[in-house]
Amino acid sequence: MFPRTRRPLLAALAALAVVAGLSGAASCDALRRKSSLEELATTQLSTETAPWYIIHGILVGGPELTLRDSGSGAVVDAVDYLTTERQIKDRTGRLISSPYREDELPRFPRTDGQFVGQGHPNQFLATLTGVGIPLSHPVVLQGGGSFTLADALESAKLNLRASQILVVPPEAEFEDHELGWSIGLIADTLGTDAKWQNKWGEDVSLEGLVEIAVQRPLGWGSCGGTHELSGLARALRAHRAKHEELSGVWQRVARYLDDGKARARASQHEDGSFDYEWAQPQPREAQTELVLNRKVHITGHMLEWLALASSPEEIGAPYLQKAYAFLESARFREVALEPGRRGTSIVGYGSVTHAVRGMNLYRQKLAAAHTGAVNDKTPG
Helix, strand or coil: CCCCHHHHHHHHHHHHHHHHHCCCHHHHHCCCCCCCCHHCCCCEECCCCHHHHHHHHHHHHHHHEECCCCCCCCCCEEEHCCCCCCEEEEECCCCCCCCCCCCEEEEECEECCCCCCCCCCCCHHHHHHHHCCCCEEEEECCCCCCCHHHHHHHHHHHHHHHHHCCCCCHHHHHCCCCCCHHHHHHHHCCCCCCEEEEECCCCEEEHHHHHHHCCCCCCCCHHHHHHHHHHHHHHHHHHHHHCCCCCCCCHHHHHHHHHHHHHHHHHCCCCCCCCCCCCCCCCCCCCCCCCHHHHHHHHHHHHHHHHHCCCCCCCCCHHHHHHHHHHCCCEEEEEECCHHHHHEEEEHHHHHHHHHHHHHHHHHHHHHHHHCCCCCCCCC
């Protein structure tokens, strides 16, 4: 699919073998010594853990993630737990159902931004499908009925209203306008030619949503705009799998992501970390005062989308090696499973899981490039 450049790849593999103990073959990964962040990502979650943290655990642990029942101590399947309706408390103490029934279809609730229910539109469903959970997986709601994730996808489609999603939304309400999860979800499950009608009778298409996203400035949205870029990278990968040539909005997506890669390289600090203001045009003042946990947060999110968006020729680039090495060298004594905890030795669980996912994607794509794998099989 892509011409192969052996020398840069071999140099990248040699560097990674020194930094991460990886020889380049995927089979050697089990022998590699786990980093501090990877160890923290395996922290045991329980049935008292908020769904927001559980979905981040699934981001790294995938379909096999388990929880510890806080009462009996039994092992509980995390995906089954997350897709079975139960009462949870939002950060104001209000009881809400997750998932819940709306228009006779299952939906995952949005709560007050983050850390309880999903903090962004279609975050949970996009994450579940992205790690390979099939649409046939059951969703259990109180009051009966037979539902699956496919029904939750139908609900997502019905509630996507492109006419209300602004190119330049008010910043205070940006979470309602973020498209990254919806774009990645639709592209991976329905394809990039998907078109449908929402519950207001309006015509919606994936290409129309993508068109809105690429008109926005780079770096807009949560976590330095990285979730929007991850969604676009997922969509472009899905489009390339079915279309040999890029045209129309897909050419603009490719250029948009290439511009993002160039700005990321320009913003990288000497230690390999990235800047929260990475997307701002040069020259600008680098955020040299960032503490380690903040550096890990943005650099993990950056490596995640960059690994998704990088071709086999690009994955061995020195700036990606440096970002990986920075994350691999980061050391913390404790991971926080609730919001608001601060300390130089503490790192948030969301930061950890996105960083580890970025590291995993990087290693997988580097190994695939080295072995000459024809198709990119890294998870969404």
